[in-house]
Amino acid sequence: MENIMLAYYAAGAGIIALAFALFTLASVLKEDMGTPKMREISEAVHEGAMAFLNRQYKTLIPFALIIFVLLWGAQFFVEVKEGDHLPVGMPSAISFAVGAILSAVAGYIGMTSTTKANARTTEAARSHGLAKALNVSFRAGAVMGLSVAGLGLLGVSGLYIIFESPLIINSFAFGASAIAFFARIGGGIFTKAADVGADLVGKVEAGIPEDDPRNPAVIADNVGDNVGDTAGMGADLFESYAATTIAAMLIGNTLFGFTGVIFPLLVGAVGIIASILGTFFVRTTEDGNPQAALNVGLWTTNFLTAVGVYFIANSIFGELGIGFGVFMAVLAGLLVNVAIGYLTEVYTGTGKAAVNRIADASKSGPATNVIHGLAVGMESTLLPMLTFAGAIWFSFWAVGSAAPPEHAGLWAIYGIAMAAMGMLSTAGMVVAMDSFGPVADNAGGIAEMAELPPEVREKTDKLDAVGNTTAAIAKGFAIGSAALTALALFSAYVDGVKHKFHDVLPNGEFIVNLTEPMVLVGVFIGGAIPFLVGAQTMRAVGEAAFGMVEEVRRQFREIPGLLEGKPGVKADYARCVDIATRSAIAKMIAPGIVAVTSPVLVGFLLGAKALAGFLTGLTVTGVLLALFLSNAGGAWDNAKKWIEKGNIGGKGSDAHKAAVVGDTVGDPCKDTSGPAMNPLIKVAGTISLILGPLLTKL
Amino acid sequence: MENIMLAYYAAGAGIIALAFALFTLASVLKEDMGTPKMREISEAVHEGAMAFLNRQYKTLIPFALIIFVLLWGAQFFVEVKEGDHLPVGMPSAISFAVGAILSAVAGYIGMTSTTKANARTTEAARSHGLAKALNVSFRAGAVMGLSVAGLGLLGVSGLYIIFESPLIINSFAFGASAIAFFARIGGGIFTKAADVGADLVGKVEAGIPEDDPRNPAVIADNVGDNVGDTAGMGADLFESYAATTIAAMLIGNTLFGFTGVIFPLLVGAVGIIASILGTFFVRTTEDGNPQAALNVGLWTTNFLTAVGVYFIANSIFGELGIGFGVFMAVLAGLLVNVAIGYLTEVYTGTGKAAVNRIADASKSGPATNVIHGLAVGMESTLLPMLTFAGAIWFSFWAVGSAAPPEHAGLWAIYGIAMAAMGMLSTAGMVVAMDSFGPVADNAGGIAEMAELPPEVREKTDKLDAVGNTTAAIAKGFAIGSAALTALALFSAYVDGVKHKFHDVLPNGEFIVNLTEPMVLVGVFIGGAIPFLVGAQTMRAVGEAAFGMVEEVRRQFREIPGLLEGKPGVKADYARCVDIATRSAIAKMIAPGIVAVTSPVLVGFLLGAKALAGFLTGLTVTGVLLALFLSNAGGAWDNAKKWIEKGNIGGKGSDAHKAAVVGDTVGDPCKDTSGPAMNPLIKVAGTISLILGPLLTKL
Structure with a gap:
């Protein structure tokens, strides 16, 4: 069964996805951009977004270089015995760099696609109608989705073909994580600073409508939608994808050797092909429901993935008797995806009981x-946590119960990694659906700013509403995948350090004993970190946001005629983009340092056991805070929208003012701190994977 | 060393404390109550408080009876072998009832004392001055403090003398916990409903000052101070006291036999005697600083306890070589107490950077x-969590490093229980300081309502300000002790179920393995429960509060002349008290059911390992949420007070209005949900102690 050709198939699937993404991008770019005014606005957004990305990645270069050197140089400080595979040295440093660079490349491709597609979507809505507008915007999103999945799979399988050891290439996931953490936080700060600046001064103080071109922060606001939802989410899921695949390969390697390593790559390949096929099912008619079209695409992807995995699992694990069990674990991951999306809707959807209660209050x-x-946010954590608990139990059971009794306990651990793989295999499609949102949102903004007739805006608004739902689904997906990825990383970490623990059980199981003080100490410290980063x-x-508010006020004050809308008077959009960029980049540093150094400090000062406890505490409270903050934020948002629709007094009433505060x-909560939790728990896991084998050498 | 007489000494110390409390109560009751008006108000508060307690305990009787019968009857459903000690049957049922009843008795004694001392404190301030007012109010608090500690120690040692097995009497802790959970939540809901009702309609809508007798909710508000801070906090710490002592006895029994059982009782006895002596050091002069007087009392208690424990630890554990180690662990507990009080002040104290930042915002x-x-609350969790982690590590190390190498790992577990004992041994003094607060607060209210000259109110305000600080210290103490108690309960639980785990290590250590799916499942479910209860x-x-607001509005509307303050027109105070009582009692049921049934469901459906994970997840997120909610609430409160002192625009400014919202x-957060976390994590632990041995029989 040791057939390295299979890794080439996976790499091939990655290349196909990438080619499909670039081909789709080219086709999107062929669409018409509309009037010069539309083109001008779109280019401003594109330039702003690129300026942010450039500055962000430039800031991260020294940081990445330090880690690169540390990874390379660490081999001279640890004693490496013959046959030892350590995650340090040149190959690891290179893997790290490749992970970081590919994450950035995915960001650039995706951002180019979404920021260049916005005016084209507006134009499609104007000249052709809803169906074409959906087509353009979804294709733009698909570029991002398939870049993320394609580069992820290509990176992992390519490095595996070169270095032939999952342990060596696990720095790839670390590279992806480090970038993701900063992209998430930087993007999150940017988008909210611009949003608050535009709303507070423009809408509230100056009384001009949303997306009004007089508002100096309007371009920054549109840039923010892209850097937050597209770049941030893309980097987040690229990280999950890379980390889960590698964690699964590491565990698989220990348990089954080559078979266990190659299977996750093949699941990834199946998911990518299914995602590509799924995109063809996203089409609607002029009076059709775009949400239904997207759902058909997602379900097709899920179904095709399940079918493909069924055959591959049986062919690879059939001999060991766990083919069906492994398939069931992958299926559990796909189902978690569906369940979390549904639960997010229950707690944050407009018109749902939870949201109405906030509106009433x-x-x-x-x-x-x-x-x-706050109460809705807190309450919303229980059912998702039970879902995760169910997935943990089921995926362990599915593999463990099918395994021969003497291997049951050990093999079951592969199950959780497979559930995570199942969930992430469809990342291409999920990211596509998520990235379509900002395109539709921007398209509406451009319709407004370019003063197009209201029926254009109506069509883009219809798409935008769908975008809000897909964004909620993607948020749930990001949290769910982060949770499962973190568990897979945890298993892989413990697997890596097990010979450090004096208490390996006779049957080969390794233990992280909660009654040991150091483990508990780690749990307590790890539990507090998400609160600190939050x-x-x-x-x-x-x-x-405070800096942004000052700048918008200044422009209204100092640029004569701006507020009155005098022809020819233009706001200094670029300065607002620049301010948001500067402060987002400056403020992502401190939480970044906490995220990267806390596991290192715990590992080196308190040891490998404390680090295991740390990961557990961090994962549990990180996932809880992610759910709490994201869902509370979503529910507040929709409670306000519900009132704005004319309920409970409608716009301008006291209830509405109260809802605006919420x-x-x-x-x-929902766009910065909540999403920051996902990369936080994953970056700790990927660092620990590298630290683990080093700690056992000390 | 098997000298049961030592248990009689502990019981004797409990009786001394109780006698001292009753003697002090009698002396307080001899003080003058002042004018008929003062007496009348005081009696209304007293009656309201008693009505609440009566209704609350009456509601809990059927619930307690069900558990009583279940505990008694459970012996017929499990197979009991010769020599088995199981925490079911008649002795356990009786222990449970004693725990529940003594908790209620402590509540009645304490509430009688504080609600009867309020007018007497006002009168002392009026006729004698500050020194005497501090004397009366602190003595009233000491009644509560020493009742809690005395009944706790007497109950545990008395039951131990009768049944001679810590396993059998651990239902005593469960009885105390069950009552504590309801007392905390019921009291918390009552106090906030009354507070919001009084403030929102009285102060904001009708524009009458705080504690104005025209306000129909004013008596309910004063009752609330007592049922929240005195009864709720007292029950909470009674529970911590009972649970920690029994957990320490259980662990001690396994490790050292009788020696390990008797030592916690003796630590309790030392702490009680030290607390009694400490109360004599609380005296101030007319221009003195009451805070300094209280601090002298607390430090004296801490010092005497440390000295006493040093000698007892050496005499009991000297032979085993761990006398000094055990002493150090107890000392760590005392220090955690000091550290948490200090950290609470850093994040919530008026004039501190954290609070000023909220005021600025x-x-x-x-x-x-x-x-x-929210950011301050989240941030405030890190240092306390590091403190707990430090205490865990240090107390394990202190005992473990002194122990002979072959016992090190196992004996170290006694350390954490000793740290918890150390912290709780001074509970008598801490509860005294905490209960003094509502007396001073009520005294001020009575001065206002009885229209005494402003210099009386000035004196009581001085005491009230000190009461706010001691309340913050007690809140930190309650959280810290809950955390250490929960850890001790966790250790005792695992000790109790260890033969259930197939993987007991060769050296006799027992393990809760985080890499097992069921343990992880438990961690995930347990982590979500505090969010649900929150x-x-x-x-x-x-x-x-909504119901209260409606009622106050109704009285102003329907009672002619009330708002204008027409002589002879009186508000219907009793109805407000009744409404707050009814809704508090009705609404404590649902969270109570979650708290009591969730560990039972996890234990029976998912097993003993899942329950161990459940306790870990619950403890970590429970402690984090307790810190987050309590400190955020405290910081908001003091930010508002800071503005009211004339900073940032002062009272009535827009900043002030914003601060009122916060x-x-x-x-x-700070008076209901935050404090609910302490009994939540302890009740799960005490139930698990009973469930554990039953689960191993299934």
């Missing part, structure tokens, strides 16, 4: 609105 | 105030 003022929003990021948004509190 | 409106408050309790306050959001 707005009648007695902002305080009760906030209290009920605090840092919330405060960062507040401070960045929505503003929710903004950094 | 109020300038840009309620949303930024709330965001910064949501339930926050919402309960909102709903109860304070209102913080109210249920």
Whole structure:
């Protein structure tokens, strides 16, 4: 069965995805951009987004170089015995660099696609109608989706073909994580600073409508949609993809050798082909429902993936008797995806009981609105956590119960990695659906700014509404995949350090014993880190938004005729983009240092056992805070929208004012601090994978 | 060393404490109550508080009876072998009932003392001055403090003398926990409903001052101070006291036999005697600083306890060589107490950077105030968690490193229980300081309502300000002790179920293996429970407050002359008390059911290993949420007070209005949901102690 050709198939699937993405991008770029005004706005957004990416990646270069050198140089500080595979040295440093670079490349391709497609979507809506507009915007999203999945699979399988050891290439995941953490936080701060600046001064103080070209922060706001939802989410899922695949390969290697290594790559390949095929099913008619079209695409992808995995699992693991068990574990991952999306909707969907309760509470003022929003956020954690618990149990059981009794306990661990793989195999499609959102959102903004007739805006608004739903699904997917990825990383970490633990059980199982003080110490410290990062990021948004508010006020004050809309007077959009960029980049550093150094400190100061406890504490509270913050924010947002639709007094009522307070509190929760939790728990896991074998050498 | 007389000494110390409490109560009751008006108000508060306690305990009787019968009857459903000690049957049922009843008795004694001392404190301030007022109010608090500690120690040692097995009497802790959970939540809902009702309609809508006798909710508000801070906190710490002592005895029994069982009782006895002596050091002069007087009392208690424990530890554990190690572990507990009090002050103290930042953020409106408050709350978790982690590590190390190498790993577990004992041994003094607060607060209210000259109110305000600080210290103490108690309970639980685990290590250590799916499943479910209870309790306050607001509005509307203050027109105070009581009692049920049934469901459906994971997840997120919610609430409160002192625009400014929103959001956080976390994590632990041995029989 040791057939390295199979790795080439996986790499081939990655190349196909990438080729498909680039081909789709070319086809999107052929679409018409509309009027000169539309083209001008679109280019401003594109330039702003690229300026942000350039600055962000440039800031990260020294940081990445330090880690590159450390990874390379660490081999001279640890004693390496013959036959030892250590995750340090030249190959690891190279893998790290490739992970970081591919994450950036995916970001650039995706951002180019979405920021160049916005005016083209507006134009499609204007000249052709809804069906064509969906077509353009979804294709733009698909470029991002398939770049993420394609580069992820190509990177992992390519490096495996070269270095032939999952241990050596696990720095690839670390490279991807490090970038993802900064991309998520930087993007999150940027988008909320611009949003608050545009809303608070433009809408509230100056009383001009959303997306009005007089507002100096309007371009920054549109850039923010892209750097937050597209670049941030893309980097996040690229990381999950890379980390899960490598964790699964590491565990698979210990348990089954080559068979266990190659299978995750093949699951990835199946998922990618299924995602490509799925994109062809996303089409609608003029009066059709775009949401239904996207759902058909997603379900097709899920179904094709399941079928493909069924055959591959049986062919690879059939001999060992666990083919069906492995398939069931992968299926569990696909189902978690569906369940989390559904639960997100229950707690944050417009018109749902939870959201209505917040809207009702707005009648007695902002305080009760906030209290009920916090309550909804807290409550919303239980069912997703039970879902994860169910997936953990089921995936272990599915593999363990099919395995021969003497291997049951050990082999079962492969199950959780397979559930994570199952969930992530469809990342291409999920990212495509998510990235389509900002394109539709921007398209509406361009329709407004270019003063197109209202029926264009109506069509883009229809797409935008769908985009909000797909964004919620993607958020749930990101949290769910982060949770499963973290568990897979945890298993792989423990597997890597097991000979360090004096208490390996007779049957070969290794243990992280919660009654040992160091493990508990790690759990307590790890549990507090997400709260610290949450605090840092919330405060960062507040401070960045403050700078933005000052700048918008200044422009209205100092540029004569701007507020009145005098022809020829233009706001200094670029300066707003620049301010948001600067503060986002400056403020992503501190949480980044916490995320990267805390596992290193715990590992070196307190040891490998404490690090295992640390990962557990960090994962549990990280996932809980991600759910709490994202869902509270989503529910506040939709409670406000519900009132704006004319319920409970409607726009301008006291209840509406109270709901605006809740929505503003929710903004950094749902778009900055909440999403920051996903890369936080994963980056700790990927660092630990590298630290683990080093700790056992000390 | 098997000298049962030592247990009689402990019981004797409990009786001394109780006698001292009753003697002090009698002396307090001899003080003058002042004018008929003062007496009348005081009696209304007393009656309201008693009515609440009566209704609350009456509601809990059927619930307690069910558990009583289940505990008694369970012996017929499990196979009991010769020599088995199981925590079921008649002795366990009786222990449970004794725990529940003594918790209630402590509540009645303490509430009688504080509600009867309020007018006497006012009168002391009026006729004698500050020194005497401190003397009366602190003695009233000491009654509660020494009742809690005395009944706790007497109950545990008395039951141990009768049944001679710590396993059998551990239902005593369960009885105490069950009552504590309801007392905390019921009291928390009552106090906030009354507070919000009084403030929102009285102060904000009708524009009458705080504690104005025209306000129909004013008596309920004063009752709330007592049922929240005195009864709730007292029950909480009674539970910690009982649970920690029994957990320490259980672990001690396994490790050292009788020696290990008797030592915790003797530590308790030392702490009680030290607390009694400490109360004599609380005296101040007319221009003295009451805070300094209380600090002298606390430090004296800490010092005497440390000295006493040093000698006892050496005499009991000297032979085993771990006398000094055990002493150090106890000392660590005392130090955690000091550290947590200090950290609470750093994050919530008026004039501190964290609070000022929230006050500053109020300038840009309620949303930024709330965001910064959430950030402070989140941030405030890290250092306390590091403190707990340090205490865990140190107390294990202190005992483990002194032990003979072959016992090191196992004996070290006694360390954490000793740290918890150390912290709780001074509970008598801490509860005394905490309970003094509501007396001073009520005394001020009575001065206002009885229209005494302003210099009386000035004196009581001075005491009240000190009461706010001691309340913050006690809150930190309650969280810290809950965390250490939960860890001790966890250790005792694992000890109790270890033969269930097939993987007991060769050296006799027992393991809860985080890489096993069921343990992880438990961690995930346990982690979500505090979020659920947090949501339930926050919402309960909102709903109860709503009912209160309606009633106060109704009285102003329907009672002619009330708002104008026409002589002879009186508000219907009793009805407000009744409404707060009803809704508090009704709304404590749902979270109570979650708290009590979730560990039972996890234990029976998923097994003993899942329950161990459940306790870990629950403890970590419970402690984190307790810190987050309590500190955020405290910081919001003091940010508002800071502005009211004339900073950042002062009272009535927009910043002040924003700060009021934050304070209102913080109210249920700091006085209901946050404090609910302590009994939540302990009740799960005490139930598990009973379930554990049953699960191993299934």
